[in-house]
Amino acid sequence: MAVDVETNALRAMCRQVVGLRLALIALGTPYALLGAGGEGGAGLAGLAAPGRAAPGGAVWPVGTAVLVTFLTSYALFRNWERLGGPLLLRHPTLLAADALVGSLLLVTAGPDSVLGYVGVCTTPLLAGLAYGPRGAASFACLQSLIVVTVYAAGLGGSGLGAPGMGAPGLGASVLLAGLSVIAGGLGVTLRNLLSRYGAAARALAVAQAAQEERAHLARDLHDSVAKTLHGLALQADALAESPDPRGQARAVAGAARRAVEESRELLAGLRGVPYGGVKVDLTSELTDRVRDFARRSGIRTCYVDEGAAPPAVPSAVAGQLLTIASEALENAGRHARPTRVDVSAGVVEGLLRISVRDDGRGLPPGTTLDGLRRTGHFGLVGMVERAAGVGARIRIGRGCGGLARGTEVRLELPVEGVAAR
Incomplete structure (x- = not known):
């Protein structure tokens, strides 16, 4: 039961991260679209030149990337219990495909935008939660490689990206790679906390089961064997002064047999064997x-x-x-x-x-x-x-x-x- 609690907590936390991604996409989309179609626009190299870009010059790529990423994340969030939760924890390839879809935001809006941070941070965070230290390290490296590739290809946006990677692009790529590592470490930390919570839940369940079993045993002893033995002692005390010692002796023997029967029933119950x-x-x-x-x-x-x-x-x-x-x-x-x-x-x-x-x-x-x-x-x-x-x-x-x-x-x-x- 405690293992199920721990797994369910991991799934719930991963779902919250996907929900955070959806909120960040909704928050960053207006700024990305305004920047893509406005002055000094950031977007695909060649589509957003210095000065005012053509109306909607880079809006369509950004909008398309936002739509694809948002719908993919929403599909996972909406069908989490059936698709996202069970598949994500068992198949890292699902998260790798999610990272590739998220790279569209890096290419179109730029890694240094709000939408860029969505892919840079949330994917390693999910990996740390779902797969532990190794998964976090692997996906942090994958995300860093994507960021470096985007800058090296001159798709960094915000005027930083030129063909080849200059000092500004190198510094920004190192910064974003560091953010992805930090996000992965945060995911691992949260996973460890949930693991400790699961261990505490298991210990509590064992303690509660032991307490319930002690209470059950105390009730059975009090209501069966102890009561019968008490009556047996009273009958034995009265045996010496009884006008009918044979009848009293038979009563004592009957009480003793009843105590034996109750003891057998109690032992059968403790061993989980149906009795009677x-x-x-x-x-x-x-x-x-x-x-x-x-x-x-x-x-x-x-x-x-x-x-x-x-x-x-x-x-x-x-x-x-x-x-x-x-x-x-x-x-x-x-x-x-x-x-x-x-x-x-x-x-x-x-x-x-x-x-x-x-x-x-x-x-x-x-x-x-x-x-x-x-x-x-x-x-x-x-x-x-x-x-x-x-x-x-x-x-x-x-x-x-x-x-x-x-x-x-x-x-x-x-x-x-x-x-x-």
């Missing part, structure tokens, strides 16, 4: 968990249908929903001191809804997720993160309906999106 069935019956699973919670806690717990029967849910989504419901039950048993807990599930107005309500003492005033994180209470935090992971909306607050006090945990997930998630 493809579809899960939420009604059956919730009924079993309600029955198990009522047996272990001694709290009167009931499951009721709400609306239409919930559909079979993919195991990946069902695992998250059932874990949230189980954690809500455990929180009620540990902290709320309820006398009754109601669990309901069903489809209401196109939403798959799961609700866990108790009549306990409710959440302490001022409870926030950040506060829970700071104090090391990760149950509610994990529930919110799990709900967000499957695209569900979760509400944790005061109960409603028949249980106007206590706490309600309500999950809502669009039925149409269940299979997709």
Whole structure:
């Protein structure tokens, strides 16, 4: 992903350079045309003689060169995603052809004009961005060779170019060659900055992935293995004083097997191996968990249908929903001191809804997720993160309906999106 970000940034920067070229051509064209048809005109040797040139004497060559260069650059700019970006980074010959087209501005308007600077500076700049130091050096040399050839042939414009290269033409050609080298170096610098940005983006992506994986592992450990082991420890403590040690021992063995099963499921998830069935019956699973919670806690717990029967849910989504419901039950048993807990599930107005309500003492005033994180209470935090992971909306607050006090945990997930998630 970070590599794509770096490549896209390079393409976007190259496109901006092409856009800058179009702006410079639009800016410099009026001055070039006025100079070509006016007093002391600059243009093709022999077409713009000292004194007033014939009307339009050098206007047509300059105008033609501007039109060809502008349309070529505009075609690249307009179709950048389809033509310019992908082809420019892979095929240097495209930029070489662009440099030859740009040389028309050097010949007609003169290298020392605004239009001349367009070709002298933008082509090496693009080469530095697209191809790095070697490409910048190659195209700077190519551009310098074009400039020297133009002056040596007496096409330098502005009265500097005469047949053969004199001192003025030599000095101007050296200056413009230096500008092309500087432009190429600027392109290489920008490319290096984008490369460092890509490296930073890769490091950030790795850090974020590691952080998300740690949070995922912490949620799974808290909501599955740690919870089961805690219940196992409580059952083992009560084993010695139990009037039915055999039954209590079977409960301890069942809890241990459940911990092993949860550990296997957790390891399979970490290795990216699908675990469990493809579809899960939420009604059956919730009924079993309600029955198990009522047996272990001694709290009167009931499951009721709400609306239409919930559909079979993919195991990946069902695992998250059932874990949230189980954690809500455990929180009620540990902290709320309820006398009754109601669990309901069903489809209401196109939403798959799961609700866990108790009549306990409710959440302490001022409870926030950040506060829970700071104090090391990760149950509610994990529930919110799990709900967000499957695209569900979760509400944790005061109960409603028949249980106007206590706490309600309500999950809502669009039925149409269940299979997709």
